[in-house]
Amino acid sequence: MIPFIGRRVASHFDQVVRAYSGELYHFALWLTRDRHRAEDALQEALTRAWRRWADVKDEAARKAWLYAIVRNECHREGRKGMRPEIAIDDEALAQIPDERDFTRGLEVRQLLQSLPPAVIEPLVLQSLGGMTCEEVAGVLGISPGAAMTRLSRARSALRKLAAVPAEPATLREETLP
Amino acid sequence: MNELEARRLLLSDPRHVPQELREAIAERPELAGLRDELLRLDERVRDELTRAPLPDALADRMVLGARYRSVPKVRLALAAAAAALAIALPMTFLPAYGDEVAMIDHVRESAWELRDNPGVPRNVVRASLAELGVGFTDSAIRVRHLGHCVVAGREGRHFTIDGREGVISFVVLPATDGILLADSVRKDGTVGVYERRGAVLVGAFASSTMEMAELREMLKSVLT
Numbered sequence: 001m002i003p004f005i006g007r008r009v010a011s012h013f014d015q016v017v018r019a020y021s022g023e024l025y026h027f028a029l030w031l032t033r034d035r036h037r038a039e040d041a042l043q044e045a046l047t048r049a050w051r052r053w054a055d056v057k058d059e060a061a062r063k064a065w066l067y068a069i070v071r072n073e074c075h076r077e078g079r080k081g082m083r084p085e086i087a088i089d090d091e092a093l094a095q096i097p098d099e100r101d102f103t104r105g106l107e108v109r110q111l112l113q114s115l116p117p118a119v120i121e122p123l124v125l126q127s128l129g130g131m132t133c134e135e136v137a138g139v140l141g142i143s144p145g146a147a148m149t150r151l152s153r154a155r156s157a158l159r160k161l162a163a164v165p166a167e168p169a170t171l172r173e174e175t176l177p
Numbered sequence: 178m179n180e181l182e183a184r185r186l187l188l189s190d191p192r193h194v195p196q197e198l199r200e201a202i203a204e205r206p207e208l209a210g211l212r213d214e215l216l217r218l219d220e221r222v223r224d225e226l227t228r229a230p231l232p233d234a235l236a237d238r239m240v241l242g243a244r245y246r247s248v249p250k251v252r253l254a255l256a257a258a259a260a261a262l263a264i265a266l267p268m269t270f271l272p273a274y275g276d277e278v279a280m281i282d283h284v285r286e287s288a289w290e291l292r293d294n295p296g297v298p299r300n301v302v303r304a305s306l307a308e309l310g311v312g313f314t315d316s317a318i319r320v321r322h323l324g325h326c327v328v329a330g331r332e333g334r335h336f337t338i339d340g341r342e343g344v345i346s347f348v349v350l351p352a353t354d355g356i357l358l359a360d361s362v363r364k365d366g367t368v369g370v371y372e373r374r375g376a377v378l379v380g381a382f383a384s385s386t387m388e389m390a391e392l393r394e395m396l397k398s399v400l401t
Contacts (some may be wrong), residue, residue, distance in 0.1 A: 014240050021236040026227050043242045050243040108225040126224040132193050152188035155215055162218065173261055 012054055017046060020063060023128045024070050030124055031074035038074075045073040064135040067125060071139060111161045122137065122147055123154040182206050189203035276350060276378055277362050281369040284346045284382040287326070287335065297323040297336065305334055309349050309377050312401035338399070345392070346382040347399060358380040361389055370396055 021042070028038035028045075049069050056065050112120055122136045131139070137147035178186075179251045183201040187194075191212045194202070202208045232238075303313045305323060311334075321344070323336040333350035352373060362369045369382040370393045381396035 010244075018236040021239050022231050023227075025231060025235060026229065029229055029376035030226055035229065036234070039235075043239060043246075046239050046243040047246040047375070048387070086217050108221045112222065112225060113333050123219075123222060124226060126190065126192070127219045128226050130192065148185070151190065152185055155188045155191075155218065158218055158222070159214070 009053060013050055016066070020066060021046075024066060027124065027128055028066060028070050028074050030128075031071065032077060037077055041073040041077050045070040048073070061135075061138075063129060064131060064138050067129055067131075068139045069173060105156060106160075111158055114161060115157055119150055119154045119157065122150045123158075126151060180205065180208070184211065187212050187215060191219065206335045237398040276329050276353065277359055277369065277371055277380070278364070280350060280371075280378075280380045281362050281364050281382055283328045283335065284324060284348060284369070285365065285367050285397055287324070288344070296321055302336060306349060309334060309351065309378060310375065311349050311379065314399045314401055316398070318399065340383060340395070341389070342387050343384050345387075345395060345397070348380045348382070349400065350378045350380075352376055361393075362386070368392065372396060374400075 024045075025038060025042050028042045029144055032038045032041060045066070046069075049066055056062055112124075122140065125131050125136045125139055129135075133147045133151065134144050136151070137144040140147065141152075178197050178201045180201075183198055186198050187202075187208065194212070195240065200249070204214060297322070299313070299318075302320050305315050305325070318338050321337050323334065325332055326335040326348075327333075327348050328335075328348065331351050333348055335346065335348050337344050337346045339345075352375075360371050362371070363385055365398055366385050367382055368385045368387065368389060369380050370389060371378060371380045379396065379400050381392050381399070383392050
């Protein structure tokens, strides 16, 4: 079943997927807002990644490369017109043991939802994947300067919204560079 | 680095701090406070994003799924076709071939019981064969034996006549859906020829010293 790729590469693929599948799934979940579609998109993305595994020569770029593939796959899914209207997968959330401060989580969720995706996505990439501005820029296909600007605006907006929760977000996507 | 520039850098990435910014933070406590606040904010965002539980065995399924799906579809199709053939061949061909072997085996094994049979009236033979939709010749042939024999799990007819080179046996068996794989079989001194006739399989059997063509002619002429 592994016709062209050696065992060493297969083992490396296993290690990387085991290390990143969790955060990649959460990224896909944030993009698709549906756990089944998130899982499907992740599976398709990793299948594509496996086929082109040897294409990545710089191992430091591996993680950002995976994020980019997952992102593309989620957007491909979105273009099929199957994007649900629900804002979050409540069924999955209902199963979570309430070990954290749920009120605080809800507040952050509302903040995240109140900002345009184009603003919040760089922050999601940085928070989930621990990426630098350059890596975020690579995943999104924008310049590092533009990534820095979006990250700055996202954090500024979140700080303001966190300070005054009832205040609506005023950022508009079309004003972004 | 002035404060505005430092704040902008911190807002864009509070985690990866270059040396110059690190020095600025060390000099200005308000920048250190801002960095702590941003790191806490990032942590809250991360908590929220990872709040949903991971599906069971996610990594294992992803690894297996990626490898399985990566097998070229042509190879998958070939494998599926091979598997289908492996199942279909025994079901389609082997039962038919099995009938042929079962018939010749039955003839060989029952040879001893035919020796002392005094003979069967022609109308009895005709009526018995008619039940399976097979006709019997009008020629004056003496039938020494007629049996309702079970061959390959199905009840058929087995009768014998005297030929120039010894006993000739005929077997009529309800056919399966399988096609006829062999129209003749030789086995341990016995030869058999076969024909599929609608819903039945008919065969004539004799000593292997008999010509196959002659035996086939007899099959056509005796069973009409």
